[in-house]
Amino acid sequence: MQEVRKGPLAGIRVCDFSWVWAGPYCTLQLAHLGAEVIRIESTKRICVTRLLPPWAEDRRDPNAAGYFNQYNQGKRSILIDLSRPEGAQLAKRLVAVSDVVVENFAKGVIERWGLGYEELKKVKPDIIMISMSGYGQSGPQSHYISYGPAQVPMAGFSTLTGYRHWDRPMHLGLSYGDPNAGLHAAFAILVALWHRHHTGEGQYIDMSQWESTIALLGDAILAQQMNGRQPPRLGNRDPMMAPHGFFRCRPAEPGTLPEGMLLEDRWISIACRTDEEWAALCQVMGRPELAQDPRFATLEARKANEDELERIVEEWTIQQDPFEATKKLQEAGVAAFPPLCNKELAEDPHLAARGYYVEKEHPVVGVRRHLGIPWRMSETPCEVWRAAPVMGQDNEYVFRTLLGLSQEEVNRLREMRVIA
């Protein structure tokens, strides 16, 4: 397939040893920005995201996995068995023609294959390499392994987040440490590229997913020191806004929701920071007198009477459709939006108008609506040039065209099962 390479990172090549989610989320950003990202996969060690649901129509095919196909758009895939010396040798040849190496194995794995930074520097002195392990490359726990879901409690989110009336740790609904580490890593790589441009010097970046997740809780770290305790679980409330939360809306009509959804499970988020926003909400609720009510006239008063405040707001929302109420509130200048489910996210007219969705033909699953690039650039537009690859889709291009292997060499490596 002829590649149309656009975007600000056109001309940058990324040798992507990463797998699961944090590393691939990093290289997804680089692919979105126009870098050529080549994922090195292996049939011996298939990426977990190819082995988890959902699969297209539940066909359990690693090339039909939605999870993989969402986070590997616009990347290439080749198959090399890195545990074989010939495989590691081949990977080094790819590193020699790359700018960036990304990996997120547990500490020590990539070194065991002879592909650590010190080795790679020999074949490409100005290479930029980032390792994104759970605990980082140094420290007494650096040999511990870490999975995405564990980062949320480990960094402290589980003791800070939660319903106010529940006295127990909570998760976040996703392995938040992974995409967060991926984004931070992508930024770090661009900083290192900037440095390389000005000095000619490459470098190694040791990223601890734990630390990059704690970086999101800098205020809570200070709270502990200032007052000897951490911030309490506020549920959906906010120290600086009221009302602030999810309010229950009118149940949906039977037959209007997809299977698996509950008619009563309809909500709207509403947040008022200023007294003007609160007054506007009162107007829309048809209760303008509440804006002057001393119980609610100031933020301080609303915080002091928040239970009653929330009861009053919900008295109104329970009669409303969440989408219609959003329209009314936004027109009045009140921040509001329904919590979208995945179906609603796939059918959002605003996202469609912004061209956020990506619908590219995939060799196995055909055209699916994927979520695209969360930014727009005016001079170097970014575009997903291709759907996620099937395993080894780019063997021919990488081994023959890019690395210049002869057909005989390719055949020999294939017979040896070094490549697939």
Add this chain to the structure above:
Amino acid sequence: MAGPLSNLRVIECGNLVSAAYAAKLMADMGAEVIKVEEPTGDLSRLWGPFPGDEPHPEKSGLYLYLNCNKKGITLDLLKPKAQEVLRRLAAQADVLIHNYHPRQMAQRGLDYAVLSQVNPRLVMVSISPFGQNGPHSGYKGYDINVMAAGGWAWINGWPGHPNEPPLKAYGYQTEYQAGVTAALTAMAALWARLRIGKGQHVDVSGQEVVASMLEMTYTYWPYMGMVAVRWGERPIHPVDFFECRDGWIFVLCVEEHQWQNFVELLGNPEWARWDVFANRLLRAQNYDVLRPLLAEEVRKWTVEELYRAASERRIPFAPASTMGDLLRSEHLRARGFFVTISHPVAGTYEYAGAPYKFSATPWELRSPAPTLGQHNREVLGGYLGLSDEEIDSVTK
């Protein structure tokens, strides 16, 4: 030594987290960041936490954390003269990052159409809840609304509790993610500038940033026509919090060998051999039986004992850390994660440090967050040659 971005000047304007975190990431790598606050100060100065719970604009933990390494100036951007000052600052800058509403910047003559005339090499990054165009671009959105619009809130709750509302994450997390994205795209636009010779405008949508990180839940719709719900049961187990003698631990067995190692650690209880727990899918189907059995075992341990014993067997458990646990962590200490900073008004605290360690160009904390208007004279007088009188007329 000077950081890798020390050849860049960044202007930051707006409120709360997203623009401030983007600029912090760049400041920590050496960029000179000029933070522009309204005369009343960034809203994060009101947020806290505060020592002794007493609000003070120079002692808000959120502000202190997000604004280290920056110069702080105030500008009353409602005044045309102050708008002109910002345009002159932009003329000398490489990057301007802001999170004002799309309409506000245009009303003030500070949109990209104007700023690119003043400085064609300027990279301008606009962060907003819904992006710069499209039918919802005029909508307002605070963190909770963006978490809702991006599909995250819908899936954050607890299995088996359909009556609880969608749940917000602690802190302004959608703003942090929009902030990292803004810093990333600013660097990408600077990289492009090396080639094309000019700057550009970057539009970062909070809703899209959040929607882009929903793990596998989004694709259940286009791939299987299924709606993911926050109260749905987990497909594999154990993936759950359990109470130890002294706190909570997150028990996570994804692979079969991890479960086997865990069972061994528990002393091979007889029930672990029951057929109903033979694999991760069966353990999920029979979790109502498994959970109380596991709870009884886990209760015999302290968090630290079980976490260490499991980790040494390569089972990826995690403590449900408190902030105190993190501050006491030997591992984080050994890596030098926390950094001590003295602020002239707020005092001395340990701050969360670098999210990454660069071998050649270290991340560093050079200065505490600025007090309100601390660098007005240095920046407006020194860089633009404004007289004290002129400075007073635009900064108050």
